[in-house]
Amino acid sequence: MILFISDLHLQEDRPALTEAFLRFVDERARSARQLYLLGDLFEYWAGDDDLDAPFHQRIVSSLRSLADGGVELFWIAGNRDFLVGDAFAQAAGLTLLPETWVVEDHGRRIVLVHGDAQCTMDVNYMAFRAQVRQPAWQQQFLAMPLTQRKGIIAGLRDNSRKDQAGKSDEIMDVTPAAIAAVFAETDTTVMIHGHTHRPALHDVDGKLRYVLPDWEPEATPPRGGWIAIDDDGTITRHTLDGSRID
Template identity: 50%
Template structure:
């Protein structure tokens, strides 16, 4: 049995080559998976499920739904860019929306899944913003606004976010070791898989006498080599990375 994990695709009409990589994956190697877990930031931003005029949203939903019809089970955990993605889009795409964190069983081994931004606790300004926008009251108020107003607001937030990141030390935007330790402790010292930080690596955390693996997923990006991504694959009791282009 194969189980696949991806995150941080940041799909947008401005970077169509990334959608091509996704299409090749979903019509190719993803069809060998019993489960595909998307751990946040599938999209660069999400203004609401009622944004039905965006061709990218339709295309991605169709691609995911086609994979789901083959029998692969699809799971989505909201990220910091697409936490407003809801039941309507999930139904169109054949996705199960997961709570964060979610504990799963892989061949008898406990694996904890999260996006990863909640554990970046050194970034106090971001955590305050996250707490505000994740509240149900804030989201209901935001989604009640006209779609055009929401898009304009999100464009402004994205610009401010890029400016803020430019002035922050890289360590602040990574996960906090104590926060990771507490997350592992609360969930019985499992293996952890997350995205968000764009720092793919395997870390070993020693927590209360337990040795716990932390796998960080790769972001998908365009660079001098073109557009490419990566999937983390569980098979035969092991995790391995598969590059995509």
């Protein structure tokens, strides 16, 4: 079985969310062959020099236990945790992947992305994304003291929340043209992504686009879940309690 999750936005002040993730690791992921983390596992990541924080150690240790148990772990950066680097990968026992990755399974080519790069109508975000993904910008940012970086990130998060309040749902979703381009460029027939927090299965001219859910176990009803590819190649969507959606 191959599992896919994204958009957990783990943070220390949401213990119910942390426990939901740890249950997923213990009750679901340990029996998997591979686990793909498709971005925004953390609410934010200020740099690998924050690895020693007790909360981060708890998450990293849970991932490492999977790797040590034989589960292959793969990571695609999200818009909140794109500063995860080699030190984190080594500690967690996972492989960092580029922002677009193709998996071949049961004769299909499946493309994996986080999804933010396909929200091309959000012009302001796309400009910000282009800036912060530049190696020179990241090198300069990571050279700052950790406390300063966290302060900057807190300000960016506040600005982002205010900015999103004035944006339409259409602007914050992926665009058909961007999705079509990914399918064409990768010669794939299935896509799995997160970011939009709009879990669904879309048929795009005979090609399937699976959207992962964000995780909010505290909500009523609880939100969250994962996508699985079973040993026979069947792709299924699941809620937090493991129930199958389709």
